[in-house]
Amino acid sequence: MRKLLFESLIRPPLTEPPPAASDAAVDELARALDGAARMRLGRSLSIRAVDAGSCNGCELEMHALSNAFYDIERFGIRFVASPRHADVLLVTGPVTKNMREALKRTWDATPNPKWVVALGDCARNGGCFAGSYAVTGGVSEVLPVDLHIPGCPPPPVEILKGLLALLDGVNAGTGAGRG
Amino acid sequence: MSKRKMPALIDLIEAGRPVEHHAPWRRAMVAPKTWNLAVEQLAEGRWSMLGLWGEPEIVHMALLDAADIGVISLKCPGGRYPSVGQLHPPALRLERTAADLFGLSPQGLPDTRRWLDHGQWGISYPLAAGASAARSQAPTTASAYRFLPAEGDGLHQIPVGPVHAGIIEPGHFRFTASGETVVRLEERLGYVHKGIEGLMAGSPVERAARLAGRTSGDSTVAYSLAFARAVEAALGVEAPPRAVWLRALMAELERLANHLGDIGAICNDAAFALMHAHCGVLRERVLRAGDAAFGHRLMRDRIVPGGVASDLGEAGMAAVLSAITEIRQRFPYLVELYDNTASLQDRTVATGRLKPELARQYAAGGYVGRASGRDFDARRSPGYPPYDELAFDVPVLQEGDVNARVWIRIREVEQSLSLVEQILERLPDGPISVGIPEPPREGMALDGMALVEGFRGDILAWLRIGAGGLVERCHLRDPSWFQWPLLEAAIEGNIVADFPLCNKSFNCSYSGHDL
Numbered sequence: 303m304r305k306l307l308f309e310s311l312i313r314p315p316l317t318e319p320p321p322a323a324s325d326a327a328v329d330e331l332a333r334a335l336d337g338a339a340r341m342r343l344g345r346s347l348s349i350r351a352v353d354a355g356s357c358n359g360c361e362l363e364m365h366a367l368s369n370a371f372y373d374i375e376r377f378g379i380r381f382v383a384s385p386r387h388a389d390v391l392l393v394t395g396p397v398t399k400n401m402r403e404a405l406k407r408t409w410d411a412t413p414n415p416k417w418v419v420a421l422g423d424c425a426r427n428g429g430c431f432a433g434s435y436a437v438t439g440g441v442s443e444v445l446p447v448d449l450h451i452p453g454c455p456p457p458p459v460e461i462l463k464g465l466l467a468l469l470d471g472v473n474a475g476t477g478a479g480r481g
Numbered sequence: 482m483s484k485r486k487m488p489a490l491i492d493l494i495e496a497g498r499p500v501e502h503h504a505p506w507r508r509a510m511v512a513p514k515t516w517n518l519a520v521e522q523l524a525e526g527r528w529s530m531l532g533l534w535g536e537p538e539i540v541h542m543a544l545l546d547a548a549d550i551g552v553i554s555l556k557c558p559g560g561r562y563p564s565v566g567q568l569h570p571p572a573l574r575l576e577r578t579a580a581d582l583f584g585l586s587p588q589g590l591p592d593t594r595r596w597l598d599h600g601q602w603g604i605s606y607p608l609a610a611g612a613s614a615a616r617s618q619a620p621t622t623a624s625a626y627r628f629l630p631a632e633g634d635g636l637h638q639i640p641v642g643p644v645h646a647g648i649i650e651p652g653h654f655r656f657t658a659s660g661e662t663v664v665r666l667e668e669r670l671g672y673v674h675k676g677i678e679g680l681m682a683g684s685p686v687e688r689a690a691r692l693a694g695r696t697s698g699d700s701t702v703a704y705s706l707a708f709a710r711a712v713e714a715a716l717g718v719e720a721p722p723r724a725v726w727l728r729a730l731m732a733e734l735e736r737l738a739n740h741l742g743d744i745g746a747i748c749n750d751a752a753f754a755l756m757h758a759h760c761g762v763l764r765e766r767v768l769r770a771g772d773a774a775f776g777h778r779l780m781r782d783r784i785v786p787g788g789v790a791s792d793l794g795e796a797g798m799a800a801v802l803s804a805i806t807e808i809r810q811r812f813p814y815l816v817e818l819y820d821n822t823a824s825l826q827d828r829t830v831a832t833g834r835l836k837p838e839l840a841r842q843y844a845a846g847g848y849v850g851r852a853s854g855r856d857f858d859a860r861r862s863p864g865y866p867p868y869d870e871l872a873f874d875v876p877v878l879q880e881g882d883v884n885a886r887v888w889i890r891i892r893e894v895e896q897s898l899s900l901v902e903q904i905l906e907r908l909p910d911g912p913i914s915v916g917i918p919e920p921p922r923e924g925m926a927l928d929g930m931a932l933v934e935g936f937r938g939d940i941l942a943w944l945r946i947g948a949g950g951l952v953e954r955c956h957l958r959d960p961s962w963f964q965w966p967l968l969e970a971a972i973e974g975n976i977v978a979d980f981p982l983c984n985k986s987f988n989c990s991y992s993g994h995d996l
Contacts, residue, residue, distance in 0.1 A: 303755070303822065306755070306759070306814060306818060316762060351647075351648045352644055352651075353648075353650050353673070355672075355675055355992075356673070356992065357696065357698040357701075358698035358992050359699075359779060361648050362698055362699060362742075362779070364648050366764075366765060366768070369758075369761035369764070370758060370761065370762050371762070381647075381648060383646035398672065398673055398675055399601040399602055400673070401651060401672050401673065402601065404643045404644050404672070408644050424695075430680075430688075430691055430692055431677075431680065434675055434676035434677075435604055435607045435679060436602055436607070436679070437675055454695075454781065455698065455779070457778055
């Protein structure tokens with residue numbers, strides 16, 4: 303273990319420069335957010351991930367955000383274990399009917415102010431699962447959605463761009479972030 | 482045929498009415514007596530069950546007898562048929578599922594609670610024939626589910642989920658504990674049921690292939706491969722050699738990425754974050770190589786019926802080679818780290834032990850089975866190309882604890898590295914896909930089937946292509962069906978705090994199971 307730790311001291315870091323906040327997301331947020339949300343978060347964001355029926359692909363890329371390349375915590379963004387600690391619900395999946403109630407309860411357990419980010423193509427409108435007897439057809443069928451991050455699944459860098467846009471957007475109120 | 486003679490699977494198939502156009506293995510419509518004979522073979526441990534699925538008024542069962550595979554189908558007048566689960570418990574949840582979806586009613590089934598149907602769909606038996614939507618039901622509440630009892634002094638219950646603390650799929654775990662020790666764990670799944678089989682019915686092959694690739698995100702390559710091979714078996718086409726080898730390359734990259742992620746995550750659940758960080762870097766290298774080589778980090782939708790959707794160029798090949806070289810270089814240090822960290826071994830050794838008898842009874846695939854003595858790998862038997870031309874070992878251990886499941890993964894990482902190198906060295910040239918032939922004539926149906934080794938274990942795909950080339954029915958059986966119940970057994974007698982560790986060492990799929 304000593305050798306590994308020592309090597310880590312002399313090897314250059316793997317962490318990559320931060321991406322610019324997504325333009326599309328900034329525009330979307332400018333519409334979604336008002337001045338009341340301004341400066342609420344102080345450049346820190348606590349995220350509660352809720353899988354509402356995803357195939358698990360989005361979760362894999364969410365996990366990747368914590369690896370050495372993306373190191374999401376350097377932006378003050380972290381995943382928390384309870385909705386009680388969360389500012390943002392990051393919801394994946396087409397929202398199955400079997401998860402609808404659990405998703406609503408998670409939202410109810412999250413203190414205000416709170417935001418909802420729908421992650422992935424099926425979270426937007428059900429994606430390829432739309433029309434099934436078992437899905438509601440997207441997060442916005444159940445909760446008010448502030449931001450969509452498209453992709454199947456969105457690569458980590460796209461998730462990061464979206465979340466940075468949310469941070470900037472929330473803090474600037476107008477959504478005029480670094481986009 | 483006398484029962485004493487111990488029938489072979491082939492005898493049973495021949496005793497029934499063989500179904501035309503079922504490839505590559507045979508299927509027969511059988512009489513209830515033959516069905517019961519098969520159930521007897523399962524119960525006595527001579528055969529293994531590979532799957533059980535429904536259709537309106539029909540139930541199918543895929544069986545494995547040594548290296549022989551076959552499917553028997555039984556007509557169910559009024560939905561009734563003799564339950565398999567009453568004698569062979571691995572069938573229980575599959576039968577409950579067929580009951581939920583098709584309204585089949587297994588006679589003698591000891592557990593008749595609904596499984597995937599939580600009373601939220603607004604309809605009952607969504608895949609049954611006729612106007613199913615008309616059979617609306619009064620929604621039952623979630624609390625109506627009766628968990629199995631555990632009684633005794635000082636026992637307490639811990640309900641967990643469906644929303645878990647980490648970034649994990651949803652499911653409910655009901656623990657009954659005596660102090661710290663788990664007395665009983667009962668799983669309740671079905672939360673991510675999306676109705677994939679319902680969406681596939683009547684879909685063109687291309688759309689069904691996309692759905693298959695979204696059954697379980699971590700196994701998107703394996704599912705696409707299983708689906709494509711089943712379609713090709715049904716239609717009698719073969720993917721060109723280059724496509725076959727590229728498919729294997731993707732499958733091994735997927736296995737590498739998942740095993741590397743799992744090894745790190747298991748150690749992380751024992752609070753050993755260093756391993757997690759290093760394995761995370763290697764996993765990311767594999768995903769990036771997949772992106773460079775095939776244009777998608779998880780290589781989703783890259784395997785299609787008839788071949789593959791994107792070819793491997795020079796740059797992609799270089800990216801894969803460079804990832805493999807880095808893992809070859811760094812992974813041995815991580816293995817040494819795992820092996821030499823006593824505090825970590827203290828958590829993994831002898832924890833969550835799964836008995837070999839149970840692994841055998843449930844025909845548990847993947848590292849769960851192989852860590853408990855079940856020497857099975859679909860790449861080797863029944864086998865499929867190009868693995869017959871590649872050299873690889875299938876690691877098997879007997880201990881069945883978390884440690885053994887880690888070691889199986891470590892050995893499989895080494896095997897996959899070698900497989901990727903062999904594939905890159907011998908990758909044939911040529912076209913990467915063939916056209917899908919004309920759809921079958923009106924009134925004709927073609928059945929196809931495939932068994933593919935995903936990182937988690939063997940995935941079974943069964944489908945029927947009917948008029949117009951549409952998928953009439955498709956069933957995908959995730960390896961988790963035969964692993965989830967074993968987690969309940971493996972956790973018994975362990976402390977509650979070791980559950981995450983045990984759970985991660987199984988790493989069952991929720992989405993693949995719930996469909």
